[in-house]
Amino acid sequence: MNIVQIIFLAILGSLIGYYLQIPIGVLVGSFVFVLIAQLAWLHMNPLPKKVRFYAQVLIGGVAGLNINRDILVQFKDLIIPSILSVILHILFSIGMAYILIKFLRTDRVTAITSIIPAGMSEIIFIAKELETDVQLVIITHLYRVMMIITLIPLLMKFLL
Structure with a gap:
């Protein structure tokens, strides 16, 4: 259940940060919302290594999509x-x-x-x-x- 809460809070914070046009609002919003929840009630351990692995795969894929021939x-x-x-x-x-x-x-x-x-x-x-x-x-x-x-x-x- 905690992972569902984290995802929900991260998305909610990201949307708020984005719509308020905060610089890097998606990242800051998700960070702040999850941080507040972690301090207030979640008290969850960091994500397992396997989950972090898949997050790294996603970040690497997103970074790779930003490279094109013009940049090279x-x-x-x-x-x-x-x-x-x-x-x-x-x-x-x-x-x-x-x-x-x-x-x-x-x-x-x-x-x-x-x-x-x-x-x-x-x-x-x-x-x-x-x-x-x-x-x-x-x-x-x-x-x-x-x-x-x-x-x-x-x-x-x-x-x-």
Whole structure:
């Protein structure tokens, strides 16, 4: 019965987030609704590995559908900037992870997975696979995403 409640709450939260036009409202809405239910009455354990496997299959399929020939043609022009961006992200992430390790006294793997740039759903799967402090990773990423959603439009308004 709990899984049915989770699906219902996730869909309801997603729809509300979508119709209110909240940035990434589908993800944020489902997350918030399930989080509230989990804290209030569900008290459910994380989903079994088999369910997470199928969720990863679905996410991978959705990502694959977003690639087409035009994107692959453009990719050749982006190889050098992409490699440079990845290197800079890794260096910045290591530096920020070091700060998390010192201030939060967390382990290295949790600190790195808390900081690395990735989508929320993808990083949750990575954190679970690496057996990190998943709750800290989720909170850190949610905070980062919420700050980006809030600050980027303001910065663009003032800079452009």
